[in-house]
Amino acid sequence: MVKLSKMEEERALRLHREAIVIDTHCDTLMQFLPRSSRTPLVRKLGERSEHGHIDLPRMVEGGVTCQTFAMYTGRSAVQPDALLTALKMVDTFYGEMEANEGIVSVTNPDGIVAAKEEGKACGLLSIEGAEPLMGDISLLRVFYRLGVRMLSLAWNWRTPFADGWHAVRSGSKLPELGVQAIEEMDKLGMVFDVSHLTDGCFWDVADIKEEPFIASHSNCRDVCDHNRNLTDDMITTLADHGGVMGMNFAPAFVDKEKATVERVVDHIDHIVDLVGPDHVGLGSDFDGIRSTPEGLEDVSKMPNITRELVRREYSDEDILKILGGNHLRVFREVIQE
Numbered sequence: 001m002v003k004l005s006k007m008e009e010e011r012a013l014r015l016h017r018e019a020i021v022i023d024t025h026c027d028t029l030m031q032f033l034p035r036s037s038r039t040p041l042v043r044k045l046g047e048r049s050e051h052g053h054i055d056l057p058r059m060v061e062g063g064v065t066c067q068t069f070a071m072y073t074g075r076s077a078v079q080p081d082a083l084l085t086a087l088k089m090v091d092t093f094y095g096e097m098e099a100n101e102g103i104v105s106v107t108n109p110d111g112i113v114a115a116k117e118e119g120k121a122c123g124l125l126s127i128e129g130a131e132p133l134m135g136d137i138s139l140l141r142v143f144y145r146l147g148v149r150m151l152s153l154a155w156n157w158r159t160p161f162a163d164g165w166h167a168v169r170s171g172s173k174l175p176e177l178g179v180q181a182i183e184e185m186d187k188l189g190m191v192f193d194v195s196h197l198t199d200g201c202f203w204d205v206a207d208i209k210e211e212p213f214i215a216s217h218s219n220c221r222d223v224c225d226h227n228r229n230l231t232d233d234m235i236t237t238l239a240d241h242g243g244v245m246g247m248n249f250a251p252a253f254v255d256k257e258k259a260t261v262e263r264v265v266d267h268i269d270h271i272v273d274l275v276g277p278d279h280v281g282l283g284s285d286f287d288g289i290r291s292t293p294e295g296l297e298d299v300s301k302m303p304n305i306t307r308e309l310v311r312r313e314y315s316d317e318d319i320l321k322i323l324g325g326n327h328l329r330v331f332r333e334v335i336q337e
């Protein structure tokens with residue numbers, strides 16, 4: 001990273017401290033589940049680890065206010081144990097939240113603001129890929145009651161609700177169950193996440209939905225050509241809906257050659273140039289990615305994003321929006337309680 005002047009460094013640290021920093025995606029819960037062949041390593045939220053990317057001590061160091069903890073179950077197309085795995089993750093999430101003084105579970109934007117005022121971090125539950133719903137809308141309501149406030153309908157494979165980007169159904173239209181899920185989520189007040197959807201399903205969602213939706217962890221295809229990233233047309237449409245996209249740190253989605261914190265901020269620049277500063281945020285994908293960009297080795301390095309935004313002469317207001325203000329705005333518009 002380019003070194004900042006003393007004044008720039010002070011400005012970056014002040015803004016980062018002041019900000020409600022929101023990260024809309026990580027896969028850390030998997031690493032807290034009891035030992036199995038898939039997750040040989042068991043960590044604790046409260047213990048600083050040499051492994052992985054997120055734990056509470058490193059969150060505090062990185063100045064993250066709200067971490068969305070995704071429940072991910074779908075490594076292959078069919079997941080018979082998805083519901084059981086997700087329920088164990090719900091238990092793990094609340095267990096870890098209750099075991100640690102410095103973090104609370106939240107379900108709504110007021111809770112996020114209150115945590116910040118109390119000097120605490122907070123965790124929000126989400127589902128990545130609708131496998132745990134087992135094709136049944138009633139389970140959407142059950143997970144809502146368990147505190148889940150954000151959901152994506154597919155990971156990389158096909159679910160009864162939508163197609164993930166590996167599984168392009170012919171024409172890849174959103175199935176009827178996906179349409180019903182959108183209606184039910186609007187009724188409940190859940191944040192709809194389009195990350196991982198096929199382009200076809202993205203466009204169906206954009207046609208059907210009136211409420212803002214987010215891409216919790218997706219970058220720009222124009223900056224790094226990958227199907228997990230959004231095209232400029234998609235970004236413009238997401239912005240027209242009042243939505244936000246969280247910048248993903250997975251090197252393959254940041255830069256084909258070399259991923260760095262500067263290249264992550266190049267994606268932010270691209271979105272701001274295209275649709276203004278109201279539609280971009282952070283969605284690290286920490287603990288779901290094997291390697292990390294230079295300068296973003298784990299969550300403790302989050303202030304490097306702020307440093308780079310300061311170096312590029314973003315205004316205070318825009319920096320606060322990008323670090324979390326934009327996501328908080330969508331949460332306020334969508335989440336009811």
Ligand SMILES: [Zn+2]
Pocket residue numbers: 128196217285288
């Ligand atoms: Zn993902």
